[in-house]
Amino acid sequence: MKKATTLLLILVMILSLFTGCAGEPAADAEKVIKIGVFEPQTGENGGGGFQEVLGIRYANTVYPTVDINGETYKVELVEVDNKSDKTEGVTAAQSLVSAGVSAVIGSYGSGVSIAAGPIFADAQIPAVAPSATNPQVTEGNEYYFRVCFLDPFQGTVMANYAIKNGAKTAAVITQLGDDYSSGLGSFFVTAFNELGGAGSVIAEEQFQTNQTDFKAILTNIKAKNPDVIFAPSSITTAPLLIKQARELGITVPIMGGDTWENATIIENAGADAEGIVLSTFFDEAEPATDEAASFITGFKEYLKANNQGEIIPAVSALGYDAYITVLEAVKAANSTEGPAIKDALKGVSVVGVTGSITFNETGDANKDMAFIKIVENGQFKFLETVTVE
Template identity: 75%
Template sequence: MKMKKVLALTLSACMSMGLMTGCGSSSAGSSSSGGSSDSKVIKIGVFEPTTGENGGGGFQEVLGIRYANKVHPTVKVGEDEYKIELVEVDNKSDKTEAVNAAQKLVSEKVSVVLGSYGSGVSIAAGQIFADAKIPAIGCSCTNPQVTQGNDFYFRVCFLDPFQGTVMANYATDNGAKTAAIITQLGDDYSSGLGSFFKTAFSDLGGSIVSEEQFQTNQTDFKAILTNIKAQNPDIIFAPSSITTAPLIIKQARELGITATIAAGDTWENSTIIENAGDSAEGVVLSTFFDEAEPANDEAAAFIEGFKTYLKENKQEEIIPAVSALGYDSYLAAIKAIENAGSTDTTAIRDALKDVSIDGVTGSISFDENGDANKDMAFIKTIEGGKFKFLTTTTVK
C-alpha cells in the first residue's frame, strides 16, 4: 500500500509487527474487553499498512497513534469516562486487502477509524466506512479523492494539489526551468501528485520534458531513466513508495544523471537513505512536520515524549512527519467524541465538522470537504545521510 538490495526494508516492516501488541491495542481478530467493562470502552480502528509496499511508512503512522493512546488512554463521554481501545488491522498496502481490513473494523464496531498511509487503500475503503456510518480520519492520505463525495472521511494532512504546487514553487524558486516526472501506473498517490506538480510547474513557466511511468513491483528503471537523461532536465519529480525510491535514486546516479531528484512526503523515511546510500545526497522532498520547528506547546511535549517512547520500543529516535500526523488524527478523534457527548458514530461525524485543535503539526480544523485547513509545507533535503530542514513554503 523486489530486488535483494531492498529486501531488508520489507523484512524490517514485518519484524516491526512484533510491537503490534503494545499500548493496549488489539488486532481485529482478537477478543475485546469482556464483561460489564464493555460499556466503558470505546474502540478506535487503526487502518494502516504494516506490510507490503508501504509497510514501513504505515508502521510509523501506527507508532504515532499508539503513542497518542498512551498519552490519552481515556475520553470523557458526557459524565462518563471511557477507556479507548485501539483495534489495529493491516491493509497490506493493497486495495483488495484494504476492503477486507475495513470490513473487519466495521464488524468490530469501532466508533472512529484512523488512517491510512496510502491514498489508494483509503479510497478503496472509503465507501465501506461511509455505508457503515463510521467516521474516518486520514493521517497522511493526500489524494483529493479520499474525501470527495464522502461525508464520513476527514483528514489532518494537506492535499496533493497543495503539495504538488509547493514543490513546483520550490523548483522554480531554485532555478529549475525543465522537469521530468516519474509516476507509478495505477497508484493514486503517485499519479495524482505527479499530475499536480506538472500543472503547477507548467503554470509557473516551466517545461515538462519527459513523463515516464513504471509498473508496481518494477525494480529496473534504467530504460526510463535513460530516456530522461537524454532530455537533461533540471529536476526529476518522482513521487513513489519507500521501496521504489532508493532504486530510482541509485540507478539515476549510476547513469550519471546530476539533476535534482525530488518527491513528496512518502520519501521522508530513513530506510531510503540506508538503501540509497550516498546517492541520496541532495534529494529534496515536501513534508508535514519538522521536529526542529515545533508549532506549539503540544508539539514540543510530543517531540520529547515520543522520542522516549521510540527508544523504549527500540526504534530510531527520529520523528517522521507521518507519526506526528497519526498522533494528530487521534487528538481530533477524541476531541470529536468529547464534543459529541456520545458514542454514536453519526454524532461523532457531525462533531468532527466543527473540531478545532492545536495539534503537533499545527492548528487543525476541517473545511466543508473534511480536509484540513492547512497552508504550509516543510521542505527538506538529505545531507550527510540525514534529513535537513530547508524552508517552509506556501502556495503562491
C-alpha cells in the same frame, strides 16, 4: 433420612446464594470505545504505515481515556493490516465495521483509503486519514476527513521550489495505478507548466507496481536532459530509482513528496541519497505548538523504548494528531455513535503537533504550509517552509 435432609438444606443454601447474587447490582463493567486503526503494516507501504501506527499508539498512551456524558471510557485501538493493497483494504475495513468501532484512523496510502471509503460511509463510521493526500479520499464522502495537506498543494509547493532554484525544465516519474504517485505527479506537472510556461515538463514516465529496474525509463529521461526530476513514490521504490539514476550519470536534483521523509531511503540509497529534496508536514527542530514540544520529548522516549531510533517521522506526528482530533470529536459529540462523531468533526478545532486543525466543507484540513527538506551528510535537513496562497 438425615443424610437426605442435609443434602436438601445444602441445595437450598446454594440456590439462595445464587438468587441473592442475581438480585444484587453487579459492579459496573469498564466502559470502552473502540477506535479502528486502518493502516498498512506489510506490503509496499508497510514501513510508512507502521510509523503512522506508532504515532497513534503513542497518542493512546498519552490520552488513554475519553469522557462521554460525564463517564470515563477507555479507548481501545483495534488494529488491522490493509497490506498496502486496495482489495485487502476493503476486507480490512469490513473487519473494523464488524468489530464495532466508533471511528477509524487511517490510512497511509491514498489508494487504500479511497477503496475503503464507501465501506466506512455505508456503515456511518467516520474516518480520519493522517497522511492520505489525494483529493479523492474525501471527495464525495462526508464520513472521511484528513489532518494533512493535499496533493494539489504539495505539487505546487514542489514546482515553486524547483523553479525558484533555477529549474526551467522537469521530468516526472510516477507509478502506474498508484493514486498517490500518479495524482501528485499530475499536480506537479500542472503547476510547473503554469509557473514555467507550457511545455516546461519535457518528459513524463511511468513504472509498474513492484518494478525494480528503472534504467530504461531513466535513460529516456537522461537523453532529454531536464533540470530536475520529480518522482513521488513509495519508500520501497525510491532508493532503487535514486541509485539507478546516479549510476547512469544523472546528476540533476531528484525530488519527491512526503513519503520520502523516511530513514530507510537514506539507508538503502546510501551516498546517492545526498541532495534529494522533499516536502513534508512537520519538523521536529521547530515545534510549532506546546503539544508539539511535549510530543517530541515523549515520542523520542517511546521510539527508544520500542527500538525504533530517534528520528521522528512526520507521519508519526500526523498519526498522533489524527488520534487527538478523533478524541476531541468524541467529546464534542458526547457519543460513541458514528453519525454524531462525524457531525462533531466538522466543527472541531484542535491544536496539534503539526499545527492547528480545522476542517473545510469537504473534510480536508485547512492547512497552507509545507516543510522543504534536503538530505545532507546522511541526514534530513530543514531548508524552508513554503506557503501557497
